[in-house]
Amino acid sequence: xxxxxxxxxxxxxxxxxxxxxxxxxxxxxxxxxxxxxxxxxxxxxxxxxxxxxxxxxxxxxxxxxxxxxxxxxxxxxxxxxxxxxxxxxxxxxxxxxxxxxxxxxxxxxxx
Amino acid sequence: xxxxxxxxxxxxxxxxxxxxxxxxxxxxxxxxxxxxxxxxxxxxxxxxxxxxxxxxxxxxxxxxxxxxxxxxxxxxxxxxxxxxxxxxxxxxxxxxxxxxxxxxxxxxxxxxxxx
Numbered sequence: 078x079x080x081x082x083x084x085x086x087x088x089x090x091x092x093x094x095x096x097x098x099x100x101x102x103x104x105x106x107x108x109x110x111x112x113x114x115x116x117x118x119x120x121x122x123x124x125x126x127x128x129x130x131x132x133x134x135x136x137x138x139x140x141x142x143x144x145x146x147x148x149x150x151x152x153x154x155x156x157x158x159x160x161x162x163x164x165x166x167x168x169x170x171x172x173x174x175x176x177x178x179x180x181x182x183x184x185x186x187x188x
Numbered sequence: 189x190x191x192x193x194x195x196x197x198x199x200x201x202x203x204x205x206x207x208x209x210x211x212x213x214x215x216x217x218x219x220x221x222x223x224x225x226x227x228x229x230x231x232x233x234x235x236x237x238x239x240x241x242x243x244x245x246x247x248x249x250x251x252x253x254x255x256x257x258x259x260x261x262x263x264x265x266x267x268x269x270x271x272x273x274x275x276x277x278x279x280x281x282x283x284x285x286x287x288x289x290x291x292x293x294x295x296x297x298x299x300x301x302x303x
Binding site for chain 1: 192219221229230232233236279283291292294295297
């Protein structure tokens with residue numbers, strides 16, 4: 078079946094540190110891949126997406142590259158800020174436009 | 189452009205009671221989704237509507253959960269009777285039809301606590 082596995086959190090970093098949150102997936106074919114972010118008290122927001130192999134999605138300094146050979150879509154940011162503290166969800170889309178989410182990774186950034 | 193609206197934001201009920209959640213999607217969005225997000229897990233799709241028709245309700249516990257989308261706009265999700273394991277955040281999302289249909293816009297959610 079279709080599933081997404083994310084690294085467990087919480088991930089705690091100091092401001093300006095490098096961030097990687099690992100995400101791997103299992104799916105039939107080559108689904109579009111997404112990272113969503115959930116700030117405290119808010120709904121999920123689309124952070125970035127990639128629709129085919131080797132595509133790189135980017136937004137707000139975050140990047141993720143669709144790697145079909147490793148079925149991965151790791152999220153990276155070169156220098157995190159306190160305001161990046163949130164829960165990050167990796168997801169894929171299956172036929173019928175339905176999202177399948179990973180369990181989420183809590184990121185805490187300390188000043 | 190107004191986002192997806194949900195109410196109430198928080199609800200506490202006792203087990204075996206009933207509860208209803210309301211969602212107003214972004215204007216013009218034909219597709220509406222209800223997700224259940226249990227603490228420590230990712231959101232799980234409960235039901236998907238396109239206009240006022242159900243596209244997928246395979247994950248909806250139909251013995252206690254029901255949902256409707258009258259007139260293809262607002263939607264209501266009901267739980268009756270509630271169980272302790274229904275404690276979760278209920279998220280509503282909407283999307284356009286067509287080439288942009290991948291992007292789903294989420295509301296702030298309703299946090300349900302069943303005691």
